[in-house]
Amino acid sequence: MSSIIVTGASAGIGLAIAERFARGGWQVGIIAREPQRLESAKRLLEAHGGKVIALCADVADPAALDAAADRVATELGGIDAWVNNAMSTVVARAGEITPEEYQRVTATTYLSQVYGTLAALRHMRSARRGTIIQISSGLAIRSAPLQAAYCGAKAAVTGFTDSLRAELIDEASPIALSVVYLPGVNTPQPGWSRNRSGHEQVIPDPLFDPRLCAEAVWATVEDPEREVWVGRTTAMMALGQRIAPAYSDRKAAEMVTAQLGAPMEPREGNLDEAVTGPALIDGDAKDRVIDTRSEFFTSRHRDILKMTATGGLLGLGALAGLGLSRGLARLLR
Template sequence: MARIAVVTGGSAGIGRATVREFAANGYDVALIARGRDGLDAAAREVEEAGRRALVVQADVSDAKAVDDAAARIEAELGPIDVWVNNAFAGIFARFMDVTAEEYERVTAVTYLGQVNGTRAALRHMLPRGAGKIVLVGSALAYRGIPLQSAYCGAKHAIQGFFDSLRCELIHEKTDVSATMVQLPGVNTPQFDWIRAKLPGEPRPVGTVYQPEVAARAIFDAAHSTRKEMLVGGPTVQAVWGNKIASPLLDEYLGRTGFQSQQDPQPVSPDRRDNLFEPVPGDHGAHGRFDDEATDRSAELWFSAHKKKVGIAALGAAAIGAGFMLASRAREREKI
């Protein structure tokens, strides 16, 4: 029997790459997003991989629409095995340049969208006692940066929600589980359609990763018992840097964080954004940063194989200790 994966925000960017990853690994895939063009194109890719696809056009900030989507998926494809909460919205602007309506919209999609998706998935998974939920987070769930206060706040909120959810699932003694994937800057179309109130075009900070790296991490998380997976050096640096030297990071980002998130080319006056309505067209998985993006993450490999690395390290330490004791024993015999 085919396994079923649901991917919110599956029409473009990380979601689009994740849809391809699950289809390539034998999953039938349901796609939830607002933009019909990208949804239909992603569905064709699933079918070209020999799997079934189901398109559901819905806004994840609408709890009823997400519940209805889950019910339809269960009825038409079958029991949901994996639910990936990936959809988000954002805005690049100083906090005081963001309207209350814009701030609420980013929060509703990015934070409540994951809450709504999780609730909808659990309605079906908990009675069966099986299923996996993957929450897509960010380095910015740990370390806020300037010009993205709404997005950073939403990702921090997801982190708190996730901790609470994990505790409740453990209390329930269920085999339903959740893992959160913390991502770095990724080469997706979002930087061309995200709302921006800046002089220069928005861009990711630090090393940029291809969306396939994120997709592999999400797929691995769907088959892992780990609580969290960190992807990319910038994510590890953000998590640990904030723990060790948060005030120093405030100073550093206050000086550098504005310029580092903008390209030299100015924002076009006729730029279209997807904050309240999808931008028409099929935008695919990749953005405009292919020339600088990397398709590897050593941190992801380490995060996925941490237990094996730990066992190997203990084994090496034990062997080293054995050689040391044997050497000392030989020295005593000489005496």
Template sequence: MKTSKPEVVVITGASAGIGRATVREFAKRGAYIGLIARSSDGLNKARQEVEAAGGKALVLPTDVSDPAQVEIAAAMVEKEFGPIDIWVNNAMTSILSPFLEITPEEFRRVTEVTYLGYVHGTMAALRRMKPRERGTIVQVGSALAYRSIPLQSAYCGAKAAIRGFTDSIRCELHHDGSNVHITMVQMPAVNTPQFDWIKNNMTHKSQPVPPIFQPEVAAEAIVWAATHKRRELYVGSSTVEAILGNKVVPGILDHYLGKTGYKSQQTEQPENENRLSNLWEPLPGDRGAHGRFDDQAQNYSAQLWATENQDWLVLGLGAGVALVALGAYLGHQSQQDSQDHRITESDINQEVSRQLHQTVNRSSKLNNWNLLTGLARFAWKTLATESKNHQKATQS
């Protein structure tokens, strides 16, 4: 679906994985996209995909750990396409290793790309969006921002830092009364090429912890978050379970993950000791969006669908409850002999119509919450009135 005015979008980590899938999703909308990553091969292929879908793209080879490079990239996007509407921070790198086997330089590098890269991107975006009083920043997060696992101390630390940093910025935007929106999308395990490019100090090849989702599921969530005013979005029931579980039984999860977390993040295939990583330099070639786990990955998240449609689900549930209550009332009403001081079926129909009419007139869009609460209030008043009438009839 193309919008009347093309969105101007910047995506970091756009050359592969979730970023690449997100590029394709925005391209379907005819967006003009600034493509930021280190890999020129992947960026050029992504540009071709955007143009084939009817959008426009600007290739911007950039290391997000360098704030000057990020600022230059942002300026080039606005010079080419105009004001940036949406900025998606997604670039990352990682290392799978016990903490004491990571060098200080390696830990710093993961932090500079995965955490400070988001800081630099957010700075560049806010410098432009805040004076204009419009724009959306999407931080691509992870369930690991809440529930850390072993062997990923640098990555988990970065994701948790992003969450804390984002919450602080959001408070400042509220203080200033700004219309700029910032949101964070917490991801589950996703089938991306990262498991073949991160530095791996373990003896076996790395893998995401199941259940695994395809990057298109993540991309759908990012685009949805960019176009809806939600503070935070969880993707996949596994993300919800990890976050809620950590709130309820964090100590038990510490012990459980200590026992299972090493094995669950490695396949049975030995790792190639000479395999290159992208920790310091991009790897050659186009890696695409998918990793090597297509046979295990899910193409759909029922939890995400429910989140995207929660207003209508709540409306349906609330309306159902109200109708059941009204049905019970009508059934009871028909059994009464006396009609004095009773609400008639016509009264009910008129009140429901009035509630619907008022709700629709209050907004150009159907306000589900007003409709739900209106029906609920009316159902409650109806039952309360019937109870009083029944008491009067009994007393007489």
């Protein structure tokens, strides 16, 4: 029976991913910090009939992740897939985020993926099999205001993963390495994050269901792709950043006010310590969620689109060149 480890899996996207694999008959190891919520998540997943291991650990601690990997590999007979999902953020303008907060967001959102990947590789290399999924964000491609620490950390994930992927290719390794870029998703996280903006955080529309993200991860483990973009907005952000970055800057500036909801006092949130709360997949904005479970695009789709667009441009160029040639020939008669 196949086994998977998911970090940050006691709520939100991580729990949705773990639930999808438990429902699919996989054995599941879940990692999170808050022990009561972790146990609740474990019971929820066990209802699907498979074996579940709940591991209480801070993903910024590489030794803790190594120990978690060893336990799951021993008790579940190996690690077939590992999903680096855990993250944290500080909602504030870049100059109002302290150096210590930048370090902590980097540790939990970027370095946690490095540590998790290395822990998974120790077991997958010897088994000569496995898939590692990095959960990233459209904000790694097109950064947003009030999210400087988070955007920087997610962008770093791409750099690390691309470097490692090249090394795995050089080794002729069978291990698959994928990055899944997510859109705005309705999870409890906005109510748990450290927030110094003076307002409740609002994830702008369109807002997607965490289960769409879980389906994208399921599909990627079943048929690994280099990259996956979940939701139309992620694909649009990637396209806009590629062809019109200055325009994308101006559009991103509009997200300052779009992210600010009702006034609130500053909140310490879950940056340094876990906050209490139920093991919920969904956040409080269910009324705004787009009803789709299949809107994601892979790097294979992108490459096909590029070839189609290139072919079209070459065809137009050939037609234009032919017209120019005929015009010159007429002038020279």
